Amino acid sequence: MEPISTVAGIGVPLQRSNVDTDQIIPAQFLKRVTKTGFDDALFYGWRQDPDFVLNREPYRVEQPGTETRILIAGPDFGTGSSREHAVWALRDYGFAAVLSSRFGDIFRGNSGKQGLLAAQLSEKDIETIWLIVDEHPGIAVSVDLVAKTVTVGTASFPFEIDDYTRWRLLEGLDDIGLTLRDENHITEFESRRESWRPTTLPAR
Amino acid sequence: MTEAARPRTLAEKVWDDHLVVKGENGSPDLIYIDLHLVHEVTSPQAFDGLRMAGRPVRRPDLTIATEDHNTPTLLIDRPIADPISRTQIETLRTNAQEFGIRLHSLGDIEQGIVHVVGPQLGLTMPGITVVCGDSHTSTHGAFGAMAFGIGTSEVEHVLATQTLPLKPFKTMAITVEGTLKPGVTAKDIILAVIAKIGTGGGQGYVLEYRGSAIRSLSMEGRMTICNMSIEAGARAGMVAPDQTTYDYLKGRPHAPQGAEWDAAVAYWNTLATDDDAVFDAEVFLDADELEPFVTWGTNPGQGVSLNDSVPDPAAFDDPNDRAAAERALEYMDLTAGTPMKEIPVDAVFMGSCTNSRIEDLRAFAEIIKGRKKADNVRVMVVPGSARVRIEAEAEGIDKIVEEFGAEWRFAGCSMCLGMNPDQLAPGERCASTSNRNFEGRQGKGGRTHLVSPVVAAATAIRGTLSSPADLSVEVSA
Numbered sequence: 114m115e116p117i118s119t120v121a122g123i124g125v126p127l128q129r130s131n132v133d134t135d136q137i138i139p140a141q142f143l144k145r146v147t148k149t150g151f152d153d154a155l156f157y158g159w160r161q162d163p164d165f166v167l168n169r170e171p172y173r174v175e176q177p178g179t180e181t182r183i184l185i186a187g188p189d190f191g192t193g194s195s196r197e198h199a200v201w202a203l204r205d206y207g208f209a210a211v212l213s214s215r216f217g218d219i220f221r222g223n224s225g226k227q228g229l230l231a232a233q234l235s236e237k238d239i240e241t242i243w244l245i246v247d248e249h250p251g252i253a254v255s256v257d258l259v260a261k262t263v264t265v266g267t268a269s270f271p272f273e274i275d276d277y278t279r280w281r282l283l284e285g286l287d288d289i290g291l292t293l294r295d296e297n298h299i300t301e302f303e304s305r306r307e308s309w310r311p312t313t314l315p316a317r
Numbered sequence: 318m319t320e321a322a323r324p325r326t327l328a329e330k331v332w333d334d335h336l337v338v339k340g341e342n343g344s345p346d347l348i349y350i351d352l353h354l355v356h357e358v359t360s361p362q363a364f365d366g367l368r369m370a371g372r373p374v375r376r377p378d379l380t381i382a383t384e385d386h387n388t389p390t391l392l393i394d395r396p397i398a399d400p401i402s403r404t405q406i407e408t409l410r411t412n413a414q415e416f417g418i419r420l421h422s423l424g425d426i427e428q429g430i431v432h433v434v435g436p437q438l439g440l441t442m443p444g445i446t447v448v449c450g451d452s453h454t455s456t457h458g459a460f461g462a463m464a465f466g467i468g469t470s471e472v473e474h475v476l477a478t479q480t481l482p483l484k485p486f487k488t489m490a491i492t493v494e495g496t497l498k499p500g501v502t503a504k505d506i507i508l509a510v511i512a513k514i515g516t517g518g519g520q521g522y523v524l525e526y527r528g529s530a531i532r533s534l535s536m537e538g539r540m541t542i543c544n545m546s547i548e549a550g551a552r553a554g555m556v557a558p559d560q561t562t563y564d565y566l567k568g569r570p571h572a573p574q575g576a577e578w579d580a581a582v583a584y585w586n587t588l589a590t591d592d593d594a595v596f597d598a599e600v601f602l603d604a605d606e607l608e609p610f611v612t613w614g615t616n617p618g619q620g621v622s623l624n625d626s627v628p629d630p631a632a633f634d635d636p637n638d639r640a641a642a643e644r645a646l647e648y649m650d651l652t653a654g655t656p657m658k659e660i661p662v663d664a665v666f667m668g669s670c671t672n673s674r675i676e677d678l679r680a681f682a683e684i685i686k687g688r689k690k691a692d693n694v695r696v697m698v699v700p701g702s703a704r705v706r707i708e709a710e711a712e713g714i715d716k717i718v719e720e721f722g723a724e725w726r727f728a729g730c731s732m733c734l735g736m737n738p739d740q741l742a743p744g745e746r747c748a749s750t751s752n753r754n755f756e757g758r759q760g761k762g763g764r765t766h767l768v769s770p771v772v773a774a775a776t777a778i779r780g781t782l783s784s785p786a787d788l789s790v791e792v793s794a
Binding site for chain 1: 337338340343344345347349351352358359361362365370372375377378379380381386387399401402404405408419438439440441442445450451452466467468469470471473474477478479480482484516517520521547548550551552570571573577578580581584616618637638640641644734735736753755756757758761
């Protein structure tokens with residue numbers, strides 16, 4: 114994974130709460146076996162509406178993946194299904210960060226694994242950013258992972274992200290590689306695992 | 318006080334017993350995973366990752382795969398018609414073979430919804446950790462296991478290392494005391510819990526369901542409740558193991574036997590939350606007061622008693638809740654003030670990892686037996702696994718379903734998420750025993766009301782949202 118320190122792009126206001134991962138990417142697109150190429154599926158249902166924010170200038174991305182966008186969402190973003198495809202679709206479209214006052218736990222974890230910044234701000238600050246973006250459509254939003262601040266124009270807002278995820282993103286570290294440094298501990302744990310615990314093989 | 322003497326909750330005990338490395342300086346703990354369930358939708362990219370890195374599956378013997386999300390529930394002996402679905406299923410078969418993983422394919426007697434198959438085989442047991450690339454993995458917490466859904470990157474991580482780096486969860490007690498009225502079920506308890514704490518109320522927590530109403534539930538009922546923990550934002554929900562748990566588990570194919578069984582039970586009996594343990598949050602619910610519950614909106618927290626009416630968005634104090642309610646009523650094509658029981662449906666779906674076990678099918682069948690479904694209502698009954706289907710057929714439930722005018726299908730996730738051909742048409746309204754009423758969940762433009770199996774049955778008979786109590790009035794009149 115590439116190290117990430119600051120991402121910036123046009124702020125896209127999504128003034129809805131409880132945006133579940135079924136809305137971010139409907140199940141019909143989960144049949145693909147690849148990890149990329151999901152930009153067309155992002156918010157598929159809502160994008161059928163010409164007034165949806167991603168269908169409007171200056172938020173729309175003509176060629177997904179060529180421009181960076183920052184999503185400014187209502188509370189409880191990414192609830193529901195564990196589908197990591199939601200993160201892949203946001204990333205493929207061009208989103209480098211999502212700002213919300215509350216994230217679904219699994220979505221937040223998935224974002225951290227894939228280098229999508231899930232930055233948690235207060236609900237009040239999200240509303241302030243919505244107001245700024247409303248007055249200045251197309252204004253750039255910058256997310257600084259080192260300072261843990263979001264900057265919009267001259268205004269700055271603190272955000273929360275867990276320290277371990279932040280460190281991993283700043284360093285661009287691979288989770289599996291990190292864990293395998295502790296392989297001797299895993300082997301030791303396995304040596305004392307009780308025999309009543311389940312095994313799937315041989316099948317009974 | 319020593320660490321061992323500190324009073325702990327069920328969740329903390331299971332966590333502590335799976336610590337491979339204790340995280341320091343803000344690092345997560347490394348937690349061992351006892352059982353990894355795999356299905357076709359969230360695994361292909363994980364296996365690809367292993368291949369690219371040249372990594373094997375560390376413990377194929379702690380891993381099991383089944384085909385469920387994408388599989389058809391009709392004509393299962395023919396090739397899958399949708400080429401993309403077929404490719405995904407074939408990819409799982411190839412991966413299972415290449416990496417040495419046990420797979421139960423469509424047509425196999427152990428095939429079915431992953432969260433029905435694990436408990437049915439006796440692989441799900443108290444005091445273990447269970448993960449799957451599916452948010453409804455919380456189901457397995459009904460046994461006193463720590464079970465939660467993970468993303469595809471984490472699936473790859475578990476395949477490669479049999480562990481996950483995790484920050485400890487907070488704990489929340491959901492205490493339900495009292496006795497449920499006839500016709501009120503586990504599904505109504507969990508829908509009421511979600512309506513009470515909201516879709517984000519459980520975020521960051523493991524929920525522990527406690528109290529006399531929970532203790533008196535069957536394992537199927539406990540699974541229904543734990544299943545929907547994620548709908549309250551919690552990754553995991555748990556119930557302490559007791560005699561009900563042991564009676565369900567004993568004798569199943571992978572349950573411990575002989576001396577191992579005794580050793581396991583001795584350990585499982587130590588898992589219950591200590592009397593003086595402290596939860597980070599507590600919620601109380603009175604079972605005596607509960608009525609059958611139903612959702613009116615587009616998230617599982619938007620629910621009311623079946624005797625109530627569609628709420629007025631103006632009645633919500635929080636502006637986000639108000640805006641969400643307005644949007645939901647528009648999507649659901651409902652008017653504030655309409656009694657829930659006056660809402661007609663086009664379809665009834667009886668199935669999903671929430672409510673497709675044998676007890677659910679029995680409860681549904683008992684109500685429809687000898688009756689005919691309402692005209693113009695399409696009714697689909699989808700058992701949770703091939704074994705559940707066989708068991709139901711041995712009891713004659715298939716005949717009852719067919720004589721009622723409903724469709725008796727093969728096992729799978731089916732219309733819960735409509736990845737296969739089982740979908741609602743745009744604008745169709747469905748009473749569904751599944752877990753999510755999100756926009757388009759059961760098919761683009763489809764409208765979902767979440768209900769229990771007995772409410773689904775009564776609704777299928779009357780054609781409008783109904784409780785079983787509404788039927789007895791008709792019969793006696």
